[in-house]
Amino acid sequence: MQTLTHPLISPTLGTARNLTSFHYGPGGGQKIYIQSSLHADELPGMLVSWALRRKLEALEAAGKIQGEVVVVPVANPIGLNQHFLGHLSGRFETNTAQNFNRNFHDLAALVLPVIEARLTDDIDHNRKVIRTAMRERLDALKAETELESHRLALQKLSYDADVVLDLHCDWEAAMHLYTNPDLWPEVEPLARYLESKASLLALNSVGNPFDEIHSFCWSDLRGRFGERFPIPNGSVSVTIELRSQRDVSYEFAEHDAQAIIEYLTHRGVIAGTPAPLPALEFAATPLAGAEPIVAPISGVLVYRTEPGTWVDVGHPIADIVDPLTDRVVTLKSGVAGVMYARHITRFATAGLEFARIAGAKAFRSGSLLSN
Numbered sequence: 001m002q003t004l005t006h007p008l009i010s011p012t013l014g015t016a017r018n019l020t021s022f023h024y025g026p027g028g029g030q031k032i033y034i035q036s037s038l039h040a041d042e043l044p045g046m047l048v049s050w051a052l053r054r055k056l057e058a059l060e061a062a063g064k065i066q067g068e069v070v071v072v073p074v075a076n077p078i079g080l081n082q083h084f085l086g087h088l089s090g091r092f093e094t095n096t097a098q099n100f101n102r103n104f105h106d107l108a109a110l111v112l113p114v115i116e117a118r119l120t121d122d123i124d125h126n127r128k129v130i131r132t133a134m135r136e137r138l139d140a141l142k143a144e145t146e147l148e149s150h151r152l153a154l155q156k157l158s159y160d161a162d163v164v165l166d167l168h169c170d171w172e173a174a175m176h177l178y179t180n181p182d183l184w185p186e187v188e189p190l191a192r193y194l195e196s197k198a199s200l201l202a203l204n205s206v207g208n209p210f211d212e213i214h215s216f217c218w219s220d221l222r223g224r225f226g227e228r229f230p231i232p233n234g235s236v237s238v239t240i241e242l243r244s245q246r247d248v249s250y251e252f253a254e255h256d257a258q259a260i261i262e263y264l265t266h267r268g269v270i271a272g273t274p275a276p277l278p279a280l281e282f283a284a285t286p287l288a289g290a291e292p293i294v295a296p297i298s299g300v301l302v303y304r305t306e307p308g309t310w311v312d313v314g315h316p317i318a319d320i321v322d323p324l325t326d327r328v329v330t331l332k333s334g335v336a337g338v339m340y341a342r343h344i345t346r347f348a349t350a351g352l353e354f355a356r357i358a359g360a361k362a363f364r365s366g367s368l369l370s371n
Contacts, residue, residue, distance in 0.1 A: 001060060006157070008078070009149040011095075017077040017146070019153050021070055024056040029067030030269050033161035034260070035154065036072070038101050038168065038210060040079025040090025044242040044252065045167030049073035051250075051257035059261075064271040069264070070157060076100055078150055093147050099371065101168075102207040104151050107159065107217035110137035116225065123230035130221065130234060134159045158214065163267070164237035165260065166211045169245055171344035174308030176200065176358075178239040180215040184284055186236045189266050191284070192277045193259035194240065197308045198340035198358040199280075202287035205368035211237040244307070245344065282310070282338050287369075288362035291335045293317050293355040295348035297327070302346075304330075305339050305355075312336050317355050320348050335359030 006019040034052065036045030049071055059065050074080065079090030079100055092099055111133040118129040138156050143149035158164055170176075174197035179187045181201040191199045204216050214237035222231040242256060265274040295301070299320040305311060311333045320329045333339070335357055343354040353370065 006153045009146045011146040021072050024060045024069045025065030027068040030162040032069045032163045033158040034071050034165045035075040036167040038075045040076040041088045042169040044169045047253040048256045051253040067269045101209045104208045104213045108220040119229040131160045164214045166239045169242045170341040172244045173341035176241045176340045190263045192280050193262045198338045199284035200287040211239040285358045285360050286362040288364045289359040291357045292353045295352040298350050301348040
């Protein structure tokens with residue numbers, strides 16, 4: 001195992017932060033990149049990475065890692081330092097109000113000016129030259145702020161990975177994941193091992209989140225050049241939502257770390273026989289089919305459905321109670337699907353999106369993710 005440190009730009013006099021990456025295996029095969037808690041207040045991933053690293057250490061000692069596995073357990077030291085009156089606020093950078101999981105560099109846009117002349121009819125050659133162009137273009141970028149240096153450092157660690165797993169969680173949620181529909185056949189085994197309740201597919205949800213900038217690049221290049229040059233799925237990238245912010249336990253961490261190990265064994269990155277694939281309880285659905293449930297009035301929010309529950313059209317999701325007028329408004333599902341996530345608050349303001357249901361039919365467009 002090799003440990004590397006990646007300094008970030010110092011934002012003020014007397015302060016300095018860095019990223020730490022742990023590298024397992026001899027290299028030369030598939031490269032796997034796993035990071036946790038890019039939203040710094042989403043902590044289950046840190047514990048999963050801790051459990052995963054111990055498994056990888058044992059597998060490396062046994063000579064069973066056939067490639068390279070990179071783990072960044074603390075992907076956002078900036079956000080971890082944002083405490084206000086005892087509350088950790090790690091989703092947005094306080095200096096700019098930017099979401100830490102948005103605005104990464106569009107890799108397709110970076111390589112487009114130089115890549116066409118390098119492509120041939122050899123798909124493996126094209127994978128190599130596209131990754132080389134990514135490295136060249138990322139190396140040429142100059143960060144001017146700590147946040148820019150943070151994003152750039154993460155992309156330099158991950159741009160050439162065959163698999164990218166970005167570990168997050170929601171406020172209150174069942175296990176679910178996001179990925180590119182082009183990749184679903186390769187991601188489905190991971191969803192099965194994780195026992196995911198919802199698998200949400202989007203080619204481009206808008207905003208350049210971390211997982212999408214890896215996979216969308218290859219889909220974009222395939223759309224532009226695929227009729228003339230073979231372009232592979234060069235990065236199987238997935239955002240894994242490890243249930244809820246409060247779901248930090250050794251039991252969950254052990255389950256989720258082992259699920260990742262089984263997936264890597266299934267892919268041949270780890271030598272051995274993977275566990276049998278569990279059944280997938282619910283089919284994958286388009287992210288554009290996810291119905292947001294929005295509060296029409298303010299009041300006390302009383303949930304009537306637990307995350308991970310299948311609901312039919314018209315199923316009560318929550319009540320909003322106005323204690324001043326005795327008015328009670330019941331919000332119901334407009335689609336059939338899994339209610340996979342809900343807000344942690346129990347007080348609704350008018351216009352609050354407080355729950356999402358994974359419907360099977362796409363009906364939304366534009367920006368598909370929450371802020």
